[in-house]
Amino acid sequence: MTSTPFTPGTVLPGTRGRTGVIHTAHGDIRTPAFVPVGTKATVKTVLPESVADLGAQAVLANAYHLYLQPGPDIVDAAGGLGAFMNWPGPTFTDSGGFQVMSLGAGFKKVISMDVSGQQDDDVIAPGKERLARVDDDGVTFKSHLDGTTHRFTPEVSMQIQHQLGADIIFAFDELTTLMNTRGYQETSVERTRLWAERCLAEHNRQSQLRAHRPPQALWGVVQGAQYEDLRRLATRGLVALHDRDIADGGRGFGGYGIGGALEKANLGTIVGWVVDELPDESPRHLLGISEPDDVFTAIENGADTFDCVSPSRVARNGAVYTFDGRVNITNSRFKRDFAPIEPELENYTSSYSRAYIHHLFRAKEGLASTLCTIHNEHFVVTLVDRARAAIEDGTYADFRDAFLARYYAGRPA
Numbered sequence: 302m303t304s305t306p307f308t309p310g311t312v313l314p315g316t317r318g319r320t321g322v323i324h325t326a327h328g329d330i331r332t333p334a335f336v337p338v339g340t341k342a343t344v345k346t347v348l349p350e351s352v353a354d355l356g357a358q359a360v361l362a363n364a365y366h367l368y369l370q371p372g373p374d375i376v377d378a379a380g381g382l383g384a385f386m387n388w389p390g391p392t393f394t395d396s397g398g399f400q401v402m403s404l405g406a407g408f409k410k411v412i413s414m415d416v417s418g419q420q421d422d423d424v425i426a427p428g429k430e431r432l433a434r435v436d437d438d439g440v441t442f443k444s445h446l447d448g449t450t451h452r453f454t455p456e457v458s459m460q461i462q463h464q465l466g467a468d469i470i471f472a473f474d475e476l477t478t479l480m481n482t483r484g485y486q487e488t489s490v491e492r493t494r495l496w497a498e499r500c501l502a503e504h505n506r507q508s509q510l511r512a513h514r515p516p517q518a519l520w521g522v523v524q525g526a527q528y529e530d531l532r533r534l535a536t537r538g539l540v541a542l543h544d545r546d547i548a549d550g551g552r553g554f555g556g557y558g559i560g561g562a563l564e565k566a567n568l569g570t571i572v573g574w575v576v577d578e579l580p581d582e583s584p585r586h587l588l589g590i591s592e593p594d595d596v597f598t599a600i601e602n603g604a605d606t607f608d609c610v611s612p613s614r615v616a617r618n619g620a621v622y623t624f625d626g627r628v629n630i631t632n633s634r635f636k637r638d639f640a641p642i643e644p645e646l647e648n649y650t651s652s653y654s655r656a657y658i659h660h661l662f663r664a665k666e667g668l669a670s671t672l673c674t675i676h677n678e679h680f681v682v683t684l685v686d687r688a689r690a691a692i693e694d695g696t697y698a699d700f701r702d703a704f705l706a707r708y709y710a711g712r713p714a
Contacts, residue, residue: 305469305518305555307584307605313692317576317603320692323556323584325391325468326515327383330358332584332605333692335591335685336393337678338613341366342376342386344678345613346670349388355648355679356686359390359468361608364461365397368451369444373464381466381514393608394467395588396458396522398440398474398560435475437492455499459519463507466514469586471558472500474522479562486526493524494538501542505551518555520586523575526561532571536578556584559604569598576603591681593622593708597701600688612681616673619662622680626708630673635659642676646683650676 310320310332323330337344337352339360344352352360362382367373379385382392433442439454458473474493477486504519521539525531536557543553559575568590576585584605590596591609599607612622619631623643630642638655650658650672661669684704691700 305520305584307556307582309581311693313601313697316601317573318601318692318697319603319605320689321584321605323391323469323605325518327389327391327468328358330391330606331689333600333685333689334358334606335596335681336361336586336606336608337682338362338608338610339386339388340610341370342382345617345674346667347613347674347678349386351649351675352388352678353390355675356682357390357678359393359606360386360388361393361395362386362465362467363397364394364458364465364470365453367394367465368397368461369446373461377464377466383466391469392467393469393586394462394465394471395558396462396471396473397453398458398476398522435492437495439473439496440475455496456503459500459503459507463504463511463514463517467517468515469518469520469555470504472497472519472521472554474524474560476561477524477526479526479564481526483528486524486528486531490525490531490535490538493522494535494542497521497539498542501546501551501553505546508552519552520556520558520584521554522558522560522588524561527564527567527571529574532574533578536575540578540580554583556586556605558586558588560588565595568595569602572599572602572604579603593681593684594705596681596685597688597705600685600692609681612677613674616677617670619669619673620677621673622677624704624707625710630655630658631662632659642673643680646676646680648675648679650679 306324308322312319321332323332336359337357340363342362344360367376376382376385383389433440439452441450441452443450453473455473462470473496475489477489500519523532523535523539525535539554539557547553557579559572563571572587579585585603587599587604587607589609590599590607591611619629620627621630621642624645635655636659640655641651642655653672658669658672687700688697691697
């Protein structure tokens, strides 16, 4: 039997977009849906109850960070990720592959969405020490916390994620950058396929060993950078593994993630290549997307769910979303502005004025980050919720065009 049953809903005419419902042991996720990121089992500065109140259906945490601190055994002893962080709804964990690569190559949190850099097989950020080494069996890396050495293999990633207990977990993959050469991308796609095969085997083993815990779904991750043939090859390879695993009595992949650094201009095209190779009954998750234009592009090309840390990260620096574009609340023009951040969007933060939040940032008060994070997460969750409703009632194109025209009105042509 496959895990993570998915019920397709309304199809968006002329596109690959659709609505649907992902079913998990901790509740349903109506799609398309934006999933806030709680990297270390918390959406930074915000109570889990507040995340629920703003309408989020699920949260995503990071296996790499939780492995290092507090340790998966502690999360397991607490009853799993949801119980540990007092979140009653569905949860995701990513495999840790992104952090191992990005931190290991010195990129910290951001992988560029352009190909302006020189291509290289051994990408490393300028002036940084390599903290991770990839081989065909796995990755050896140094902790960014204390410099200790650790080893992730597909089996280790599965064991960690089963202990963390999220409803949806991801296969361990090698994340490449757009600066890696074509030859390296080819090698990496095959390495990720072989790792996915090992992940399936260990996932099935752990599911039997841990039958006392709620069932978890393993999703394969498609890599292949900006190359159509590699993206399609990678997708077909994962689907073949799924079919073989099911035929052998396993659980197969419950869905598929679309990973890797992507050129922003080619985002929809790349997602479309992958989706065209996937079965309709499988949900698809796009990793790391939250900008409004990217959200619409992702939806129209078939992404069912997506996550990004950006709404909370930029909020901590005073950047907030409004229907008239993104603004920085620390700017002096807000010093005497007593309106809420976005008068047309009601959430907990609406009770506080722009002037007050401006003051909090100037005074370096932590409440500033809390209020802006609540607002930003609610803004993106609401945007996707409204897009889903527009698909269902047949008004999607009008909704998208009106939103984007207003949001980007001040952007240079």
